Amino acid sequence: MKLSFFETARxxxxxxxxxxxxxxxxxxxxxxxxxAYRGMIERLELVEALxxxxxxxxxxxxxxxxxxxxxxxxxxxxxxHLKKIKIALLGPIIPQSNPVRVAEEIAMLDTMAQGRLIVxxxxxxxxxxxxxxxxxxxxxxxxxxxxxxxxxxxxEPQPFGWQGRHYRYRTISIxxxxxxxxxxxxxxxxxxxxxxxxxxxxxxxxxxxxxxxxSVGKATRYYRERCAHxxxxxxxxxxxxRANMLLADSDDEAQEALRKLPGQAPFTMRPGVxxxxxxxxxxxxxxxxxxxxxxxALPTTFVGSPDTVVEQVRRCRDVVGAGVLDLSLHPPGSSSxxxxxxxxxLFGKKVLPRIRDI
Amino acid sequence: xxxxxxxxxxxxxxxxxxxxxxxxxxxxxxxxxxxxGLRLTPAHDLLARQFRVVAFEMPxxxxxxxxxxxxxxxxxxxxxxxxxxxxxxxxFNLMGTSFGGKAALWVALQATGRVPALVLEAPAAIxxxxxxxxxxxxxxxxxxxxxxxxxxxxIPPIDPAARAKAQPLVQRLLGPHRDADLESRLQDLSTPxxxxxxxxxxVIAPAMGRIYxxxxxxxxxxxxYDAAHAISTDRPEAFTEVVVDFLxxxxxxxxxxxxxxxxx
Numbered sequence: 001m002k003l004s005f006f007e008t009a010r011x012x013x014x015x016x017x018x019x020x021x022x023x024x025x026x027x028x029x030x031x032x033x034x035x036a037y038r039g040m041i042e043r044l045e046l047v048e049a050l051x052x053x054x055x056x057x058x059x060x061x062x063x064x065x066x067x068x069x070x071x072x073x074x075x076x077x078x079x080x081h082l083k084k085i086k087i088a089l090l091g092p093i094i095p096q097s098n099p100v101r102v103a104e105e106i107a108m109l110d111t112m113a114q115g116r117l118i119v120x121x122x123x124x125x126x127x128x129x130x131x132x133x134x135x136x137x138x139x140x141x142x143x144x145x146x147x148x149x150x151x152x153x154x155x156e157p158q159p160f161g162w163q164g165r166h167y168r169y170r171t172i173s174i175x176x177x178x179x180x181x182x183x184x185x186x187x188x189x190x191x192x193x194x195x196x197x198x199x200x201x202x203x204x205x206x207x208x209x210x211x212x213x214x215s216v217g218k219a220t221r222y223y224r225e226r227c228a229h230x231x232x233x234x235x236x237x238x239x240x241x242r243a244n245m246l247l248a249d250s251d252d253e254a255q256e257a258l259r260k261l262p263g264q265a266p267f268t269m270r271p272g273v274x275x276x277x278x279x280x281x282x283x284x285x286x287x288x289x290x291x292x293x294x295x296x297a298l299p300t301t302f303v304g305s306p307d308t309v310v311e312q313v314r315r316c317r318d319v320v321g322a323g324v325l326d327l328s329l330h331p332p333g334s335s336s337x338x339x340x341x342x343x344x345x346l347f348g349k350k351v352l353p354r355i356r357d358i
Numbered sequence: 359x360x361x362x363x364x365x366x367x368x369x370x371x372x373x374x375x376x377x378x379x380x381x382x383x384x385x386x387x388x389x390x391x392x393x394x395g396l397r398l399t400p401a402h403d404l405l406a407r408q409f410r411v412v413a414f415e416m417p418x419x420x421x422x423x424x425x426x427x428x429x430x431x432x433x434x435x436x437x438x439x440x441x442x443x444x445x446x447x448x449x450f451n452l453m454g455t456s457f458g459g460k461a462a463l464w465v466a467l468q469a470t471g472r473v474p475a476l477v478l479e480a481p482a483a484i485x486x487x488x489x490x491x492x493x494x495x496x497x498x499x500x501x502x503x504x505x506x507x508x509x510x511x512x513i514p515p516i517d518p519a520a521r522a523k524a525q526p527l528v529q530r531l532l533g534p535h536r537d538a539d540l541e542s543r544l545q546d547l548s549t550p551x552x553x554x555x556x557x558x559x560x561v562i563a564p565a566m567g568r569i570y571x572x573x574x575x576x577x578x579x580x581x582x583y584d585a586a587h588a589i590s591t592d593r594p595e596a597f598t599e600v601v602v603d604f605l606x607x608x609x610x611x612x613x614x615x616x617x618x619x620x621x622x
Contacts, residue, residue, distance in 0.1 A: 145583055148557065152581065158568040161580035161612075163554075163596045170580075170612040 022062035050348030059091030093124035200226030205238035236323025382406030390458030435464030556585030
């Protein structure tokens with residue numbers, strides 16, 4: 001099992017914040033932001049020393065919960081400060097990006113990071129549609145087309161035009177191209193039928209997140225079926241499972257921490273927006289409709305003592321088939337960093353060495 | 359299907375009676391069809407709003423008698439140039455689809471100075487090894503030609519007898535998958551050329567597009583997303599927009615004219 005640490009830049013607010021998303025940017029504290037980014041490097045030096053294979057970053061906007069609106073900037077910052085660990089860029093949100101720019105920036109970054117980049121391309125969470133005025137009804141199609149254009153920009157040696165549905169360019173010819181040829185290990189992220197099929201058709205990896213083993217296992221099973229349809233079989237390292245973990249010395253302690261987690265996301269959309277989004281933003285797991293996550297807390301699927309968690313990881317490998325665990329060891333947005341640091345040390349000592357061979 | 363009124367005509371050239379259809383006014387645009395024969399698509403209608411579109415049926419296709427006489431694509435092109443002369447087209451834009459793409463290249467080579475711009479839709483002049491024209495039942499052919507045949511209101515009909523009749527001619531004129539003679543001539547063909555491939559082309563690999571660009575001095579390559587081999591049927595609006603822009607502006611078509619002002 002390969003291990004990835006999901007880094008969210010832990011912003012520690014100096015005063016209580018409004019709870020509505022988008023969070024007013026006037027309540028941002030520049031000093032606290034600077035501390036969050038400095039702390040990120042200190043923490044990740046430990047993460048690297050503990051033996052994690054990857055650090056991952058994501059794209060989220062307009063809130064302090066995950067303070068990385070530009071994952072490419074985050075990844076560049078990390079790549080410059082960390083020497084060995086691979087940098088997993090598990091953004092960028094394709095439907096609200098310029099795909100050619102994404103291809104260029106990833107190629108630059110892969111080259112600057114000396115080939116340490118891992119790439120995930122995705123549609124993004126429901127609220128992100130509001131960030132840059134993306135019509136949620138068009139998000140799926142823009143994602144598929146944009147991802148295909150990113151791959152083409154990386155691989156086509158001659159200048160070319162793109163006559164798409166949602167994107168049109170008369171001439172594309174990127175410099176640099178990625179250091180890892182033809183392109184870095186790339187994943188389509190998401191449980192949807194469309195995302196799994198795209199990954200299978202283009203021989204990409206597949207990344208799933210947060211759901212129960214059984215539920216994300218449906219998606220990874222579908223992904224493997226589609227790979228077989230296209231005549232290939234993915235290796236376990238081509239399946240990432242991002243999940244929350246609550247690790248403690250004992251099961252009781254972990255369960256107690258779980259009970260204390262808020263049932264709601266820390267920053268939520270206004271009810272009218274949330275309700276409208278529920279009807280506009282269609283989501284599925286391997287073709288089976290699921291409700292979009294618009295304000296609920298994300299589930300925690302690994303909970304317990306080191307022994308318990310090791311067994312859960314074993315079960316996860318069987319049910320989900322993932323060869324990479326991308327872990328959030330404490331919910332982002334929490335008020336103290338101490339539980340995260342305790343969990344990280346415990347994980348490094350008591351769990352990581354025992355799940356390597358799973 | 360066509361809602362513009364395409365008029366049918368015939369012209370005699372090299373002892374063949376050649377059928378053509380035409381519609382629209384303005385600068386002439388000659389179209390040469392693929393191995394399946396002359397078939398009007400929605401793109402013909404859209405193009406006829408801007409150009410005088412003249413689509414020929416090459417001798418040996420459709421209802422014309424079997425053609426055992428034409429040996430090479432260069433010969434076919436010379437017959438077509440005579441037909442174009444008979445219609446009285448002095449200068450004409452030229453568009454070739456698949457098999458007709460190879461014919462169009464030969465016409466452009468022979469009608470030097472008369473073709474302001476050339477458009478090649480999924481051209482078959484350069485093919486990956488083992489590439490073969492679609493064959494089989496109409497359903498099997500449709501799956502090779504179109505990106506999403508299951509979404510189409512109606513699959514354009516196929517006449518198996520006409521296809522069978524033209525098959526030996528197609529094989530003869532297509533020639534080898536890499537035609538050294540033609541490719542060496544392309545290096546001197548400076549006609550502004552637009553090569554289009556659908557990203558889902560399952561007949562000719564879209565990667566063939568870059569070879570035209572490697573060879574030809576003034577060639578532009580455009581991928582049409584979510585289209586298969588029959589680009590102009592799969593995405594007629596997208597196809598027509600880029601073709602019209604290229605025919606109007608040639609290489610300057612890379613300069614955007616899209617207005618982005620939302621409100622004044």
